[in-house]
């Protein structure tokens with residue numbers, strides 16, 4: 001086997017190793033729409049951790065529509081004093097915004113399921 005092949009195989013082995021150790025990652029849509037400049041799953045950056053957002057709206061059946069408006073047009077006053085700028089002011093990326101809002105809202109649900117399972121043990 002040539003040295004190059006060995007190196008390439010090692011790189012793949014390295015990638016395979018680490019993608020398993022990461023917990024929930026920011027989705028590609030969040031990278032593309034630059035949400036990651038201000039948000040992470042479990043920690044506050046400029047904006048609140050998405051897990052905290054998700055927990056806040058866990059029992060709110062209207063949350064998806066509420067957050068669609070705020071993510072698209074901008075938001076302030078719900079998590080502090082910093083304002084979130086509009087991410088889709090012209091309404092041309094509503095499909096992507098909805099996918100992201102659903103992703104955020106789903107975080108606490110899967111977390112809760114995990115906790116309940118742990119409690120059962």
Ligand code: HEC
Nearest residue numbers: 033035038047070075076077078079080082083084087100
């Ligand atoms: C420039 C920084 C910034 C960017 C970029 C950004 N956010 Fe935010 N986001 C914030 C801040 C600050 C808040 C808290 C606003 C508040 O207190 O109402 C927030 C709040 C939120 C909330 C909770 C809103 C509420 O009313 O409870 C959601 C959901 C959210 N962001 C999703 C997103 C998504 C999805 C994107 C990418 C499309 C994004 N954010 C991009 C800064 C940002």
